Amino acid sequence: MNEIENKRISKFLSLILRHQPETIQLKLDENGWAEVSELITKSAKGRIHFSFEDLEEVVETNNKKRFAFNDDKTMIRASQGHSIDIDLALKTAQPPDFLYHGTAESNISSILDKGIEKRSRQHVHLSADKETATKVGMRHGKPVILTIRTKKMNDDGIPFYLSANNVWLTDFVDAKYISK
Known part of the structure; x- marks a missing residue:
């Protein structure tokens, strides 16, 4: 996949997984996870076509690591930056001084x-x-x-x-x- 296509899919994933899953009628669970197979199928119906391998490449090469798979890569979510109400189940952490x-x-x-x-x-x-x-x-x-x-x-x-x-x-x- 070329860089332009990678960026196009990444921007689409940001929209769908962080802000507007309803655009393609994608269901996110309470922690923001979506089924990968459903994402690929519903994206294609919305005229954004990509394979599982393309999705893997976007997740792995995103310089800000905006997206993450679960352990068996059947689910995907945005790492942060949501405007929709989800619970990332984040644990508190001790920040650096600045x-x-x-x-x-x-x-x-x-x-x-x-x-x-x-x-x-x-x-x-x-x-x-x-x-x-x-x-x-x-x-x-x-x-x-x-x-x-x-x-x-x-x-x-x-x-x-x-x-x-x-x-x-x-x-x-x-x-x-x-x-x-």
Whole structure:
């Protein structure tokens, strides 16, 4: 499969597994898992054709590890980033002292005033390194990297979770924990 086709399938999977499974009448369980055979069949009916081998390649080569199979590869789900109500069954984790959030320069005044909200997502996403945060920020305009005092947040009783693809998640970041 070429890179363009891989990206096209990946974007489609993000839409279906994170936001709109109803687009192809796909059923997700309470933890966001879908049957692989049902995904392939219903995607084809929706005119997005791919094989199990193509799906494996997309999952294995996705640089952000957005998708995961269960152990026997009969089920698939998005690792995080959902706007639909599912329970990823994440366990709390001890974050490092600092994490990073990439955003566009146009969002800075609002963030420094109101904090970082999850908005339509289930969690706020934070990165362990500035490089990843920069890439995230670039998607929205001129990037600005914010440093989040996550140890202090955690010491104050705010829980953190680490997704299967190593994205740090929390429910909200109050402005008092943010530095530019």
